[in-house]
Amino acid sequence: MTVTTEVADICSTLIRIDTTNPGSGERKAAEYVAGLLDEVGIEPTVVESAPQRTNVLARIPGDGTDPDALLIHGHLDVVPADPSEWRLHPFSGEVEDGCVHGRGAVDMKGTLSMTLTAVREWARRGVRPRRDIVLAFVADEEATGEYGAGYVVDNHRDWFAGCTEAISESGGFSWHEGDTRIYPVAVGERGTAWMRLTAKGVAGHGSKPAADNPVVELSRALVRIADHRWPVRVTPAVAALVEGLSRALGTTIDLDRLDEEIERLPQASMLFKGVLRNSANPTMLDAGYKVNVIPGTAQAHVDGRFLPGYRDEFLETIDRLLGPKVTREFVSMGEAVSAPAEGLFDQLRGALLAEDPTGHPVPYVMTGGTDAKAFAQLGIRGYGFAPLLLPPDLNYFGMFHGVDERVPVEGLEFGVRVLDRLLLAETEPSATTEH
Numbered sequence: 001m002t003v004t005t006e007v008a009d010i011c012s013t014l015i016r017i018d019t020t021n022p023g024s025g026e027r028k029a030a031e032y033v034a035g036l037l038d039e040v041g042i043e044p045t046v047v048e049s050a051p052q053r054t055n056v057l058a059r060i061p062g063d064g065t066d067p068d069a070l071l072i073h074g075h076l077d078v079v080p081a082d083p084s085e086w087r088l089h090p091f092s093g094e095v096e097d098g099c100v101h102g103r104g105a106v107d108m109k110g111t112l113s114m115t116l117t118a119v120r121e122w123a124r125r126g127v128r129p130r131r132d133i134v135l136a137f138v139a140d141e142e143a144t145g146e147y148g149a150g151y152v153v154d155n156h157r158d159w160f161a162g163c164t165e166a167i168s169e170s171g172g173f174s175w176h177e178g179d180t181r182i183y184p185v186a187v188g189e190r191g192t193a194w195m196r197l198t199a200k201g202v203a204g205h206g207s208k209p210a211a212d213n214p215v216v217e218l219s220r221a222l223v224r225i226a227d228h229r230w231p232v233r234v235t236p237a238v239a240a241l242v243e244g245l246s247r248a249l250g251t252t253i254d255l256d257r258l259d260e261e262i263e264r265l266p267q268a269s270m271l272f273k274g275v276l277r278n279s280a281n282p283t284m285l286d287a288g289y290k291v292n293v294i295p296g297t298a299q300a301h302v303d304g305r306f307l308p309g310y311r312d313e314f315l316e317t318i319d320r321l322l323g324p325k326v327t328r329e330f331v332s333m334g335e336a337v338s339a340p341a342e343g344l345f346d347q348l349r350g351a352l353l354a355e356d357p358t359g360h361p362v363p364y365v366m367t368g369g370t371d372a373k374a375f376a377q378l379g380i381r382g383y384g385f386a387p388l389l390l391p392p393d394l395n396y397f398g399m400f401h402g403v404d405e406r407v408p409v410e411g412l413e414f415g416v417r418v419l420d421r422l423l424l425a426e427t428e429p430s431a432t433t434e435h
Contacts, residue, residue, distance in 0.1 A: 006117050007413060008113075010116050010117060011100045011109055011407070012093035012102075013093060014104065015100065015104050015105060015109055017029045020079070021142040026052070026054045026055075026139040026140075027052045029054075030055065030137065031046070033056050033112070034056050037056070037116070037119070037120075040123035042058050042135075044056050047156060049139065049148070053139045053147035055139055057136055058134070059135070059159070061132055062129050062130055063130060066130045068131055068163070069131055070134070070167070070344075071163040071165070072115055072167055073375065074111050074136075074137055074138070074169060075138055075139070076112070076138065077139055077140055077148075078103045079401045081405075085403045086403055091103060098409055098410065099408050099409065100406060100409060101404070101406045104405070105406050106400060106405055107399065107400045108169045110388075110412055111169055112137060113412060114387075114419060118419045118420060121420075122424070129423040129424055131423075132162060136149070136160075138152060149371035149374035153375060160378055160380065163375075165381045166372065166375055166382045166383065167348070167382075168371065168382065168383075169370055169386050170368075170384040170386065171185045171366075172385040174356070174390045175268075175270075176267060177268040178249075180360060181356065181358065182248055182271070182359070182361075183349075183387075184271050184361075184362055185349065185361055185385055186363075187341050187363040187383060187384075188337060189366035189384070190305040190369065191333075191337075193306060193332075194304065194330065194332040195318070196299060197300045197322065197326050197328050198297065198299050200325075201214035201296060204293075204294045206292035207292065213294055214297055214298040215287045215295065217326060218298040220323070224321040225321050225322075228317070230278045235309060235365065237308070237364070238272055238275055239255060240363045244361075244363065249268060258273075258276055270397065271362075271364050275366070275367055280302050280304040280305075284300060284301035308337070308338050310336075311335065311336065334373035337373055337381075339383055340381070344383060345363065351387070351419075354418075355417050356414075366384055370384070387414065388415055390411050394406075394408070
């Protein structure tokens, strides 16, 4: 089997292993990954945080060129998918029209397949990376990470000794504005504040005047949150992104009028319009048990996200919008993380340009969150770098948790080549595999 076909085959096989979260767990996928590593002499360690909630860890020694270790992490779980909504079954892993189809193709079994293909080929060729590589294939990223990254950070931190930086999902993909190919490399992500809101009142008969209806109080608070217009806050990373986009597109993007620039640059602005503000979206409601009973309690969940450096402002605003009769508690709280747009970033940029000299790598901030938050607790600086060369008509962001998720085989092959260029010793004559 050649490297070119191997990456698609691994991706397809991983997709066929249903790791829906919540569901039956990640163990089968973890066993498959561990087998692929063991087959080429890379010793895996399998650890379970709970029955069927399984993680795989491994360490590949470097040649000593770089004394610091690099963590490559990715998650085995996927979000649910309704087969009735998909053109091809979401767990078929079918290869059609040059793409691997199925849940996880982009988020993020395709990325796992690129990593596995690269390290397996190194082992077969007997080459070593410039620095120690720690691999972490984890569970539960699509929930809170409690059974995955959070668990290994708390219970197996020795595995990450020497790791100063990490790469994972959601960066290094090609994004098109006209004929210009932009490669956003994530240097940060917004913080996560998933909250449970509770209003308490006086239970009573639904036919009588309500003394204190918690459903009403909670509804008013949710409307205030939904209607709130968060102010624009241009963080240093977003400013660097806008500067990079200006250079790439040969134009000037006005930092003081970014809302207007979104209209002028509909494609490029998708890289920054979601990270100009904090955000809070009501997502779940739970109140009452009978139509003629006013309940004593009403609850809701809100997905809150805050920019690096704006946690306190976010929480102060939320508390003001909630008012005195609604309380909040965190379901999950993860600090915003950031990494410098230099050092490893320059190496990531160079690896992309080596494969696509006409591309334009730029730093950017992710709207959502990843397991980078957990590994940041160990002082590991995380970058979103899952390199993919994509056609202009494929909506990359629409693939995340969307219907008919798919990834081009050529894009996966591109990613393997970029990882080779990034990680293998520069003096190794066959550092970049011929494809």
